[in-house]
Amino acid sequence: MESSKRKRARKACQPCRERKRKCDGDEPCTTCTEWEYDCYYEDRTRRKSRATRQPSPEFQTTKQSPGQTGSGPSPVESDHCQLVRRMEANSGAAFVRKLGLKIDPAKAPKLNLFGWNIGARKLSSPLDTGPALSIFEITSWEHFKGLAVVYFDKVDPCYGFIEQSFFFERLNERWRSSPAPQMYDGVICGVAALGCLFSQRSATATELHLVHTARARLEMHHLTGPPCLDLLTGWTLRSTYLRMTDSPYSTWMASSTLMHLIEASGLHPEKHHDSVLPPPVECDQYARPDIQRRLVGVAHHLNVWSSYDLGLSRVSFRTDDLPLPPSPKLGDYTGEVLGLLPVSVRMDPGKVKDETDLEPTLLKLLDGSHTEPPSVMAQCNLVLCILRRIHTQNLDISPKLAEKVLVLLKKALGCARSMVMDCSPWHQVANVPFQIVCVLLVMDTRSSLAMLPEAIQTLNLVASTYDTETMREACSAAYLLVLLHQQRRKDDVAIFGEALNNHQRERPMDISQELSPSAEEYSWLGALVADLPGLQRVDLDQFLNADMIDGSFMGGAGENFPSEGRRDL
Known part of the structure; x- marks a missing residue:
């Protein structure tokens, strides 16, 4: 025995x-x-021996948290576990990896930031860039001006940290000056490179030379004092371009460098006039305080999300104050994007946060007003991060809130398609559709799964338009996750079928007869309906004699019988 x-x-x-x-x-x-x-x-044993000792006075006054018991983990271990859990929730790569492991550990996708952007822009034959060219050797003044028009038409309304009239004035002055390299060449080439990216679906030699020259001008500068605004602007443009085309680590390094330069410049945190510390960098008369705050805000935005995605530290200042919101400007929606910064910063894994506050935060975000596609995609990216945090904490959201989430996700997919057609390859055009596929699988309801074909179709559209290795990997990973989920469902259905077949062999009778109510039960239910006026319009015969085996019983296995790998948000 x-x-x-x-x-x-x-x-x-x-x-x-x-x-x-x-x-x-x-x-x-x-x-x-x-x-x-x-x-x-x-x-x-060691913990027990510690517990028998007389605690010191400072520990006698320490309050124990409600959820902490003698058999639970120590506060240090608990805090470490919570930190790791929040880092994994913020990181899209960790979320995808854990999702795959939950469905099928043997075939789960590798740890990778799939669809982080559209991928590197390369020529069909390798280009030997060699030493950085002068801006006069790369292309003509008219071409620079045309690319700058594209930049201010498509990029500047979302990341508006350059004064347009001031830029064109400096461009004209530069063309009348000597061909010797200047610091502002990094800004001119950065604007033109983004203009190429947003006007041509395939890379050109001109674009690659612009990127190479911009980098050379920024890295050749030797700091002997606080960095100038031209250097900060050039690094912000470079970080923006890398976020859309390069690897996560390169982007994180560039954005971290930019944040350190901003701190060294004294632009942020803004110092008091009576401070003995070095004054802020002397800026041009055209660089208004609003432009400076916009630049600091965009730098914050780039560094926060590149660090979250990689699970690395973000650069924060001593006071960690955020810049003031930018002044409203006609045709500009930078304020909508930077308005998400306070919530984004509060999602820092190192910050102690009450996870029960996630649902009100999510509701507030969903009710926010975002007008243009890039702004909607930034809103959706933050919502997806909060949904990952909710899922990691094993929390639930109300059906009504889940409905609003699906409405935003559908809107974001439409925005991604419109940006592809408009040749506006913002980084979220690839990142958001891929993460939507993963979140829909985790939600695992009929409403969420019904949106899967549209999400996959949107990801395919991005991949067919920007045919890069990065996009091909993203599509393959999305297909694999859906395939593993489908196979899991088939296995579940086979188990249900086997259970029903065993029942039929042991007790061969009509299941519908077994489930039909007796006369006594029917009489009791009829009396209940008569006593409750709200139920008097219910068709009792139709309700009781509905075929529970067909349709919703077997076909809706995902809703009525969740598989082991499912966890509703």
């Missing part, structure tokens, strides 16, 4: 204890190995 009893591990590891999972007691245990947890065991 003793051998027939279920054997249990004498001591479970800490991750299994926290997640209430079965542990086999090995080091590492099977559960942690499959789910890639950091398996460790807490030394109970």
Whole structure:
């Protein structure tokens, strides 16, 4: 009899204890190995001996959190686990990896930021850029002017940190000056490179030379004092271009450098006049305080999200104050994008945050007004991050709120398609559709899964328009996730079918007859309907005799019988 009893591990590891999972007691245990947890065991003997000691006075006054018990993890371990969990929730790569492991650990996609942007712009044959060219050697003044018009038409309304009239005045002056390299060449080439990106679907030699020259002018500058505004503007343009075309690590490095330069410049945090510290950099008369704050805000925006996606630290100042909102300007929606910064910064994994506050924050974001496609995509990106945090914390949202989420996701997919057709390859045009596919699979309801074809179609449109290795990998990963989810559902349906077949073999009778109410039950329900006026219009016969086996019973297995890999948001 003793051998027939279920054997249990004498001591479970800490991750299994926290997640209430079965542990086999090995080091590492099977559960942690499959789910890639950091398996460790807490030394109970040492903790018990510590608990018997008389606590010191400073610890006697410390209050214990309501959820903390003697058998739980230590505060340091608990804080570390929470930090790691928040970092994984903010990172789109970690979220996708864990989603794949939950469906099928053997075939899950590798850890990668799929669809982080459209990918690197390359020529059909490699271009030997060599030494940086002078701007006079790259292209003509008329071409520079045309590319700048594209920039101020498509990019500047969303990231408006350059005064348009001042730029064209400086461009004209530069063409009348000597061909020797100047610092403002980095700004001119940065604007022109983004103009190429937003006007041509394929890379050109001119675009690559512009990017190479802009980088050379920025990196050749030797700082002997606070950096000038031209240098800050050039680095902001470079970070913007990298965010749309280059790797996450290159972008994070560039955006972090930009943030350190901003701090060194004294533009932010804004110092008081009576401070003995060096004054802010002397700026041109055209660079109004509003332009400076816009530049700081865009730099914050780029650094925050590149650090979140990679799970790395963002650059924060001592006071960590955000710049003031930009002044409204006709045709400009930079304020809408930068208005998301306060919520974005509060999502920092290192900040202690009440996760129960996520739902009100989500509702407030969904009710926000965003008019243009790039702004809507920025809003949707933040909403997707909050949804990942909610899912990681095993929290639920109301059906009404889930409906509003799906409305925004559908709107974002439409914006992505319109931006592709308009040749506006913002980074979110690839990132948001891919993350929407993942979130729809996690929501796992009929309403969310019904949106999957549109999400996949949008991702395919981006990949067919910008045929890069990055987009091909994103499409392959999305297909794999949907395929694994489908196979999981087929396996579940087979299990249900087997259960019903066994029932039919053991008790061969009509299931509908078994489920039909008896005369006594029918009489009791009829009396209940008569007593409740709100139910008097219900067709009792139709309600009781509905075919529970067909349609919603088997076809809706995902809603009525969630699979093991499902977790509703």
